[in-house]
Amino acid sequence: MxxxxxxxxxxxxxxxxxxxxxxxxxxxxxxxxxxxxxxxxxxxxxxxxxxxxxxxxxxxxxxxxxxxxxxxxxxxxxxxxxxxxxxxxxxxxxxxxxxxxxxxxxxxxxxxxxxxxxxxxxxxxxxxxxxxxVGAAGMPGQTAYLGWKIFSKAKKGETVFVTTGAGPVGSIVAQLAKLGGLKVIASAGSDEKVEFMKKIGVDVAFNYKTTDTVKVLEEHGPIDIYWDNVGGATLEAALDAANPYARFIECGMISQYNQTSPYGVKNLMNIVGKRLSINGFIVSDHMTPENAKDFYDTIPAMIAKGELVFxxxxxxxxxxxxxxxxxxxxxxxxxxxxxxxxxx
Amino acid sequence: MxxxxxxxxxxxxxxxxxxxxxxxxxxxxxxxxxxxxxxxxxxxxxxxxxxxxxxxxxxxxxxxxxxxxxxxxxxxxxxxxxxxxxxxxxxxxxxxxxxxxxxxxxxxxxxxxxxxxxxxxxxxxxxxxxxxxVGAAGMPGQTAYLGWKIFSKAKKGETVFVTTGAGPVGSIVAQLAKLGGLKVIASAGSDEKVEFMKKIGVDVAFNYKTTDTVKVLEEHGPIDIYWDNVGGATLEAALDAANPYARFIECGMISQYNQTSPYGVKNLMNIVGKRLSINGFIVSDHMTPENAKDFYDTIPAMIAKGELVFxxxxxxxxxxxxxxxxxxxxxxxxxxxxxxxxxx
CATH class of the missing domain: 3.90.180.10 (Medium-chain alcohol dehydrogenases, catalytic domain)
Structure with missing residues (x-):
């Protein structure tokens, strides 16, 4: 040949x-x-x-x-x-x-x-x-599944704020949170994405480009968990809206990646006053054989049964x-x- | 009477x-x-x-x-x-x-x-x-002792950066770190305080008003633990100087308490990239009977023996x-x- x-x-x-x-x-x-x-x-x-x-x-x-x-x-x-x-x-x-x-x-x-x-x-x-x-059953799904499992310490009845809630990571996090009995607030950048978030069960879905994140969190918060994919001003809003002992899962900060001058977050004193715990993570650190088995035993089956929509x-x-x-x-x-x- | x-x-x-x-x-x-x-x-x-x-x-x-x-x-x-x-x-x-x-x-x-x-x-x-x-055997000492014990995950040979290193909390943290076999970098606001920090065993003691914190950390870091009493630009410097998996203990942010316009921290993406864990804490949350007993059994005796100087x-x-x-x-x-x- x-x-x-x-x-x-x-x-x-x-x-x-x-x-x-x-x-x-x-x-x-x-x-x-x-x-x-x-x-x-x-x-x-x-x-x-x-x-x-x-x-x-x-x-x-x-x-x-x-x-x-x-x-x-x-x-x-x-x-x-x-x-x-x-x-x-x-x-x-x-x-x-x-x-x-x-x-x-x-x-x-x-x-x-x-x-x-x-x-x-x-x-x-x-x-x-x-x-x-390469999506829900790949690295983004692993990020959502293991990040939520390891760092959220989620309890039924708590409130989570998920950013990029229509995306490959955020949409899975939102659905895992709903399955865990949490109230889910989630943001995305278009009305079409907001419709999708509503479809997958997000309680408070909003377009951050047309609706003020600070106001949404004031109305529907406070929050016990923050899933951060965006950083910057949204992280600042989440710090103000956090309950004492809230957990911040730092998965990404896409609002900052293409900025030549990054956003300065001014309210970090909330970390002390509210005793927040903030954890950055990269999923590859956590792909132990046990976690990989857990993931592949769980997620593809949930996808096949329609329990996870994306x-x-x-x-x-x-x-x-x-x-x-x-x-x-x-x-x-x-x-x-x-x-x-x-x-x- | x-x-x-x-x-x-x-x-x-x-x-x-x-x-x-x-x-x-x-x-x-x-x-x-x-x-x-x-x-x-x-x-x-x-x-x-x-x-x-x-x-x-x-x-x-x-x-x-x-x-x-x-x-x-x-x-x-x-x-x-x-x-x-x-x-x-x-x-x-x-x-x-x-x-x-x-x-x-x-x-x-x-x-x-x-x-x-x-x-x-x-x-x-x-x-x-x-x-x-009310000092080393009181709330500041409890803050240093329990904060270090619970959140530092200190390992011999690691490097810690302690702010307010001549103060009632920082000086005890610095000495506990030395006793644990760590390299200690510590900052304070006068040459007199720098002399005191050297006396208690701090490896790299500097006056942050006359020496650039960023340069000190570039030369003597990277750091595995950051004990934050000051926040603001010093926290920003510590984020840049952190090793992967570093632990940040957020005890206070005194550089911000008297500012009408707080400092904006711009490099929080380090939290994700370096998988940092950041914990705010207030010591009263941790004064369980067990921890209180541990503290009072340990610290006054160390003071009496001259193992802790302040x-x-x-x-x-x-x-x-x-x-x-x-x-x-x-x-x-x-x-x-x-x-x-x-x-x-």
């Missing part, structure tokens, strides 16, 4: 403010691959099906001198993130052609993976769509990556952003 | 910015008391020996409409705080004349206490000075309260601020 094109999406330059499709990142077709003869060196050849586009990717678009919790993207190299793929060929006895896997992959159509330590076989007994495994915002083709990233950074996506490279 | 003067120090008006002695609070001699005939109604008559002057008192000098963790002072009424006193008369079988007690008392020379639920008998087997029981800044007479409060708010006190009303 002749070599075929192996489309890739590359990191091109460090953005200032919002990333610009075609400038910050570029689609590239210069590489080819011969699927039958490419050497595997004991590894596996994966065909990418779906890539996840996540808010945190903005933090990796930085100068390499700037330290952070995950390594920066390298200029001229493909972006990378969680993906679902199918094994085409294998020289590793743990995998066979036709197996589906969840892995952290470079943004390219085909990749040879020799280090398979973090390539996870997906059983998918529940027969949910493969794309779910949206996917699919774009087709690796050339759409730049656009998808910008949508996620600016809140234009409606549901979990997925790049579908191939259906099977 | 004829009635005698019962001097008091009253809250007079809500301050804007720093409290003004003689204006915010005033000394008053209009009351008298007959120590022999004043009715006890089943309670005890206490003669005050020493009152504690603490940073947090500023938060109680507020309009009553403003909620906070401790009730506001009432205009025209005496201030109140932790004190050591001696029982003059008793109608309660748990107390007898001559007993020494630790109690939350109004700022007056003599007081009849009918509710003795929170009056603690002091045994003082170690024979340390009574004034210590300074007391004594002022004599209830007329000096306003001045002492301002000194504490502006950092002019050198050691634990105590108002001595009587030696015995």
């Amino acid at each position: 002749a070599p075929i094109k192996n489309g890739r999406h590359l990191f091109n330059e460090v953005p200032v403010g919002y990333p610009v499709p075609g400038k910050t990142t570029v689609y590239d077709e210069s590489e080819t691959i011969d699927l039958e003869t490419v050497p595997l060196n004991g590894g596996i050849l994966i065909k990418a099906l779906s890539f996840s586009i996540d808010p945190y990717m903005r933090g990796k678009m930085r100068a390499p001198t700037k330290k952070s919790y995950s390594p920066p993207y390298a200029i001229g190299e493909p972006l990378n993130n969680h993906a679902v793929g199918v094994v085409l060929r294998s020289e590793n006895p743990s995998f066979k052609a036709g197996d589906h896997v969840w892995a952290f992959l470079p943004f390219q159509e085909y990749v040879v993976q020799t280090n398979v330590a973090h390539v996870k076989l997906l059983e998918n007994k529940e027969n949910i769509p493969w794309s779910n495994y 949206l996917e915002d699919k774009k087709y083709g690796l050339d759409k990556v730049g656009e998808a990233i910008l949508d996620v950074q600016s809140g234009k996506n409606h549901g979990k952003s997925v790049i579908v490279v191939a259906e099977e | 004829a009635p005698i003067k019962n001097g008091r120090h009253l809250f007079n008006e809500v301050p804007v910015g720093y409290p003004v002695p003689g204006k915010t609070t005033v000394y008053d001699e209009s009351e008298t008391i007959d120590l022999e005939t004043v009715p006890l109604n089943g309670g005890i008559l206490i003669k005050a020996l020493s009152f504690s002057i603490d940073p947090y008192m500023r938060g109680k000098m507020r309009a009553p409409t403003k909620k906070s963790y401790s009730p506001p002072y009432a205009i025209g009424e005496p201030l109140n705080n932790h004190a050591v006193g001696v029982v003059l008369r008793s109608e309660n079988p748990s107390f007898k004349a001559g007993d020494h007690v630790w109690a939350f008392l109004p700022f007056q020379e003599y007081v009849v206490q009918t509710n003795v639920a929170h009056v603690k008998l002091l045994e003082n087997k170690e024979n340390i000075p009574w004034s210590n029981y 300074l007391e800044d004594k002022k004599y007479g209830l007329d000096k309260v306003g001045e002492a409060i301002l000194d504490v708010q502006s950092g002019k006190n050198h050691g634990k601020s105590v108002i001595v009303v009587a030696e015995e």
Whole structure:
């Protein structure tokens, strides 16, 4: 078989403010691959099906001198993130052609993976769509499930405020909170998203662009738990609206990622006065074998039974990556952003 | 016996910015008391020996409409705080004349206490000075001891940054950290305080008014634990200097108490990226019988043996309260601020 094109999406330059499709990142077709003869060196050849586009990717678009919790993207190299793929060929006895896997992959159509330590076989007994495994049954779902389980200390009857409540993490958090018997206040950036939040059971759903967060929390708070995906002025509002001993789960601060001058939070004395506990977390720290088993035993089944409802915002083709990233950074996506490279 | 003067120090008006002695609070001699005939109604008559002057008192000098963790002072009424006193008369079988007690008392020379639920008998087997029981062996010492014990998760070889390192809380924290095998960086507001911090074993002692905190932490950090008594820009510097998984103990934010426009902290994204845990605490929440026993079994003995060194800044007479409060708010006190009303 002749070599075929192996489309890739590359990191091109460090953005200032919002990333610009075609400038910050570029689609590239210069590489080819011969699927039958490419050497595997004991590894596996994966065909990418779906890539996840996540808010945190903005933090990796930085100068390499700037330290952070995950390594920066390298200029001229493909972006990378969680993906679902199918094994085409294998020289590793743990995998066979036709197996589906969840892995952290470079943004390219085909990749040879020799280090398979973090390539996870997906059983998918529940027969949910493969794309779910980069969303509700993937890293965003793990973030919601384990963050809530480990840090919320939720008690029935308490009130939680969830930001990005229509998004892949926030919408799962909101539903887990409802299942736990909590009152859920949740915000999102469009009336369409507000409608979706109402549909999944959010008690007080509001559009933060047209409704004042401070007033909503004054009316419907105080809050016992704050799930933070946005930071900035919203975090400030949550600090003022917190009950004593409230728990703040710091999952992300997307309102700040594209700001050249970050927002200054002025009311941190609430932390002392209200004895708040605030925990930042990155889900990969908590993916122990026990937690991973718990997650995969629980969430795909809940999805299959319709107990967890969520949206996917699919774009087709690796050339759409730049656009998808910008949508996620600016809140234009409606549901979990997925790049579908191939259906099977 | 004829009635005698019962001097008091009253809250007079809500301050804007720093409290003004003689204006915010005033000394008053209009009351008298007959120590022999004043009715006890089943309670005890206490003669005050020493009152504690603490940073947090500023938060109680507020309009009553403003909620906070401790009730506001009432205009025209005496201030109140932790004190050591001696029982003059008793109608309660748990107390007898001559007993020494630790109690939350109004700022007056003599007081009849009918509710003795929170009056603690002091045994003082170690024979340390009574004034210590409002300092290292009182609330500030409890704050340092229990805050460190519960929230620091300190491990030998780690680095802690302690603010107000010459003060009644910070100096005890610094010494507990040294005893635990940590490297201690500590800040204070004068060269005299820096000398004292060096004397108690602080590894990197600096005057934050003449030395840049950011630079000190860049050179001697990163830090695993931050003991916050000051908030504002110092908290911001600590967030940047924190190691992943660092613990922030939020005990106070004195840099903010007298500001009409609080400082905006801009780098809270560190909480997520570094998976920080930040806990606000008020020591009274943690004074369970077990913790109280642990504290009184441990700290007075350490003081008596010279294992904990600290300074007391004594002022004599209830007329000096306003001045002492301002000194504490502006950092002019050198050691634990105590108002001595009587030696015995």
